[in-house]
Amino acid sequence: MNDQHHAKPKLVIFDTTLRDGEQSPGAAMTAAEKMEIALELERLGVDVIEAGFPASSPGDLAAVKAIAGRVKDSAVCGLARASDGDVDKAIEAVRDAARPRVHTFIASSPLHMAKKLRLPPEEVLERAKAAVKRARDGVADVEFSPEDAGRSEPDFLCRIIEAAIGAGATTINIPDTVGYRLPEEFAALVRDMMERVPNADKAVFSVHCHDDLGMAVANSLAAVQAGARQVECTINGIGERAGNAALEELVMAVKTRGEAFPCRVEVDATRILALSRLVAATTGMAVQRNKAVVGVNAFAHESGIHQDGVLKDRSTYEIMRAEDVGWDSNSLPLGKLSGRSAVRQRLAALGHELDDGAMDRFFALFKERADSKRFIYDEDLHALRTELG
Known part of the structure; x- marks a missing residue:
């Protein structure tokens, strides 16, 4: 299995937390905060860090420059609109990186071309x-995105992608900018572009999906199965409007269901939780409790049926290990749905060994009290044990 895993091509993880993620309302970061997150992304092992939009402000230009000067193991990318000034700023910002990349874009849908670009x-x-071409004159690694590709006309999309590759683009990114496509539609779009564009084999195909309909991760994974070899994502799925595809979900989907994907990921997943918490604290954007992988409930089991299964064998209700993404362990919070076995285990851990009869009485008292409390904590168990006598 190991040999088969390494025989698969690598899926490039392109993180845009510092660029698209920062565009979440209220999530602007200082240069120092961006640097801290960039260095953690490098330690995580992401392949490309999109560090910012250099033409957007002198501060962002300086921040991208600073990150480019420090990060050595990941490519550092700057975003640029399809204009000379933007491209020149992006080249200036990433020029000193060990692996510089410029990512330039222009809208390609009829709606955007007519109403926005005119x-x-x-x-x-x-x-x-x-x-x-201008970006390629400055750096060897150039990415091109036809913005709103998800609503673009396929024939024009083929033409603009072919032209971009011909001009020197090494990565072609297909963005579902407004989160409009369904997974099977988006996979078909990516597959269609890779088959119809004559020089498609000269570039890596990438996807950048938004979560307006809650399908950013599903669309991204469907595109990977269709042939995309780069996914653009953010920590905790932050980003414009409803956000982007979440890095932690993409990575763990490919790691957990490796047999379903024609590629592999190479990141240190044990660093995911710490980075999730850093981004949440920095941006002030809390992670919802039931968020996949990094939410506090992701590896917590309260139902008695689930707790009993997990106590017997964790794989009954856990498809990945909490420890693999940075948690110390899973958890069995006690509440009104908890079962006898979980309560007995927790009592034993607290030093209260009860025979079956005493346990029957204790559990009846526990159930009575649990109906009126959200959680039963260790101090509650001690108090109930004292009350039982």
């Missing part, structure tokens, strides 16, 4: 080619 398709095509 440009005809041919002009958009020319701007895309010019931006990629």
Whole structure:
């Protein structure tokens, strides 16, 4: 299995927490905070860190420059609109990186071209080619995104992708910018582009999915199964509007269901929880309790049926180990749904060994009290034991 795993191509993990994630309302970060997160992303082992949008402000330019000067193991990327000024700023920002990348984009959907850019398709095509060529003159690694690809016309999308690769793009990113596509549709779109674009084999295909309909991770994984070899994501899934595909969910899906994917991921997943907490604390965006992988309930079992199963064999209700993503262990919080076996185990851990008769009386008292409390804590168990006599 190990040999088969390493025979698979690597899935490139492109993290945009510091760029798209920072665009979450209220989530702006200082240069020092961005640096701290960038260094943790490097330790996690992400392949590409999109450190910011250098043309957006002098502060962001300086922050991306600083990160490019410190990070050595991950590529450092700067975002740029398809304009000379943006591209030049991005080149300036990442030039000193060990592995510099410029990511340039322009909208390609009829709606965006007509209403936002107010440009005809041919002009958009020319701007895309010019931006990629200018970026390639500055760095060897250039990514191009046709913004709102999910709502673009396939024929025009083929043309602009072919032109971008011809101009020197090494990665082609297909964004579902507004989270509109369904997984099977998005997979078909990616597969269609890879099959129809004549020079598709000269670039890595990537996806960038938003979560407006709650399908960013599903769409990204469907695209990977269709041939994409880079996924763009953020820690905790933060980002514009409903956010982006969550890095922790993408990584653990591929690790846990490796047989379903034609590629592998190489990140140190044991660092995921600590990084999730750092991003949450830095941005002030709390992680919901039932969030997959990093939510406090992700490895917690309160139902008596589940607790009994987990006490007998964790794999009955856990498809991955809590420790593999940075938790100390799973947890069996006690409440009104808890079963006798979990209560007895916790009592024993607290030094209260009860025979079957005493346990019957204790558990009846526990159930009576648990109906009126959200959780039963250790001090409650001590008190109940004292009350039992």
